Amino acid sequence: MISRPKHIEDTKGLLGQLPTIDAPVPDFLYLATDNARCKGAEIYVKEGDRVLMGQKIGLRRAAFFEQPIHATCSGIYLGKEKHYHRSGKLVDFLKIQNDHLDEWDPSLKERSDEEIAKLSKEDIIEILKECASVGLGGSSFPTYIKMQGKQPIHTILINGIECEPYISADHRLMLEDPESIIGGIRILQQAFSCKDARICVKSKYSDLRQVYGAFLKRPEAEGISLCPVGNFYPQGWEIAMIKSATGIEVPSGHLPGEFGIANFNVSTVSGIYQAVKYNRSVVERLVSVTGDGIAYPSNFRVRVGTPLEYLLQACGGFVKEEVPKVLILGGPMMGASIPSSDCIVTKTVTSCIVLNAEEVKEEPCIRCGSCVLSCPTGLEPQQIMLAVKANDKDRIKALNPLRCIECGLCTYVCTSKIRVTDFVRRAKILAKL
Ligand code: SF4
Numbered sequence: 211m212i213s214r215p216k217h218i219e220d221t222k223g224l225l226g227q228l229p230t231i232d233a234p235v236p237d238f239l240y241l242a243t244d245n246a247r248c249k250g251a252e253i254y255v256k257e258g259d260r261v262l263m264g265q266k267i268g269l270r271r272a273a274f275f276e277q278p279i280h281a282t283c284s285g286i287y288l289g290k291e292k293h294y295h296r297s298g299k300l301v302d303f304l305k306i307q308n309d310h311l312d313e314w315d316p317s318l319k320e321r322s323d324e325e326i327a328k329l330s331k332e333d334i335i336e337i338l339k340e341c342a343s344v345g346l347g348g349s350s351f352p353t354y355i356k357m358q359g360k361q362p363i364h365t366i367l368i369n370g371i372e373c374e375p376y377i378s379a380d381h382r383l384m385l386e387d388p389e390s391i392i393g394g395i396r397i398l399q400q401a402f403s404c405k406d407a408r409i410c411v412k413s414k415y416s417d418l419r420q421v422y423g424a425f426l427k428r429p430e431a432e433g434i435s436l437c438p439v440g441n442f443y444p445q446g447w448e449i450a451m452i453k454s455a456t457g458i459e460v461p462s463g464h465l466p467g468e469f470g471i472a473n474f475n476v477s478t479v480s481g482i483y484q485a486v487k488y489n490r491s492v493v494e495r496l497v498s499v500t501g502d503g504i505a506y507p508s509n510f511r512v513r514v515g516t517p518l519e520y521l522l523q524a525c526g527g528f529v530k531e532e533v534p535k536v537l538i539l540g541g542p543m544m545g546a547s548i549p550s551s552d553c554i555v556t557k558t559v560t561s562c563i564v565l566n567a568e569e570v571k572e573e574p575c576i577r578c579g580s581c582v583l584s585c586p587t588g589l590e591p592q593q594i595m596l597a598v599k600a601n602d603k604d605r606i607k608a609l610n611p612l613r614c615i616e617c618g619l620c621t622y623v624c625t626s627k628i629r630v631t632d633f634v635r636r637a638k639i640l641a642k643l
């Protein structure tokens with residue numbers, strides 16, 4: 211376990227004030243062959259081969275795109291092993307024995323600022339494709355595809371809102387590494403020929419205003435501003451953020467690009483900088499490990515491929531061992547619970563919440579309407595639940611559950627402790643049949 215000055219209460223406010231800790235890098239790292247969109251991969255190395263950090267060692271294939279797999283340490287490739295992926299599925303991972311030398315692939319050359327200034331949008335897209343840049347806020351959507359839109363962009367929004375309770379890794383990244391964020395934004399400004407870039411953060415964070423107030427006065431930050439938005443959940447949902455930051459309402463079924471907006475998570479922007487400046491894929495990221503079930507909640511800088519168990523041990527393990535635990539990857543509202551702690555930190559894991567499992571007794575629906583009033587997309591979750599229970603597919607489709615963003619609010623506010631969001635998730639599947 212890592213030594214700390216004192217026990218940290220599990221509140222986002224306090225955890226967000228503590229510096230990020232470098233998590234120890236384990237002797238074995240694991241890289242997924244599958245992810246939410248790619249099923250299987252072509253592997254370029256064979257068992258016993260030495261690999262270098264950042265080296266392209268495989269290629270995942272999805273229906274409409276490919277995604278390189280890069281080694282996140284130097285060492286020996288030992289073959290495949292099954293572990294849980296953040297999607298909750300047991301998949302193959304490539305196992306690398308870390309030699310702890312961190313020897314980078316020498317073919318990955320740093321670009322000078324002059325070289326970067328000459329890159330076209332197409333060049334940048336190609337670099338991001340090769341570096342397997344994806345949405346690091348949890349979406350894992352390939353950045354190069356997101357950037358291929360042809361619509362002119364007038365505003366770039368950087369999402370640093372991180373509105374879910376408990377997690378604060380993006381907040382720490384913004385405080386600790388503004389250079390990489392500003393560097394990434396400048397690359398986006400260049401790619402989209404768009405000066406207006408706004409970093410959206412919760413208005414309550416005076417520490418961010420302090421850091422960026424000074425930083426954004428520099429000449430290289432021309433056009434970049436800090437944009438304080440609301441302190442509520444789900445303010446980080448892209449549609450809510452766009453409305454708060456620009457006044458533009460993006461209707462359901464439309465993309466922000468159609469309205470001249472490009473939006474990226476703050477960690478993704480930092481990853482874009484690593485890719486374009488250093489030609490490197492993301493080999494480490496910030497991860498919050500927190501919740502009432504863990505001894506010492508912490509924000510870690512974690513090597514991609516680290517077993518989650520390793521981080522849980524670095525946090526001092528579980529408290530109240532006798533109480534069963536719920537493990538959630540992502541935030542407590544939109545994240546997904548995983549069946550086992552035998553899970554690997556991929557580059558899209560933002561956080562792990564460890565909760566002491568409470569026995570919750572569900573009561574019948576009392577038609578209080580709280581779920582309807584709280585739904586940010588204007589759905590009727592209670593009606594959707596009834597339609598799912600009745601297996602009435604026409605009614606399900608009429609209630610339009612596909613607009614649900616799975617924010618979890620309908621479950622959170624339910625007076626009768628019903629897991630309403632689970633019914634809406636089922637409705638989304640049934641609506642597509
Ligand atoms: S999870 Fe519930 S509250 Fe959130 S968008 Fe879906 S239906 Fe609405």
Ligand code: SF4
Nearest residue numbers: 575576578579581624
């Ligand atoms: S919040 Fe719960 S109890 Fe109230 S209407 Fe919705 S499902 Fe029923």
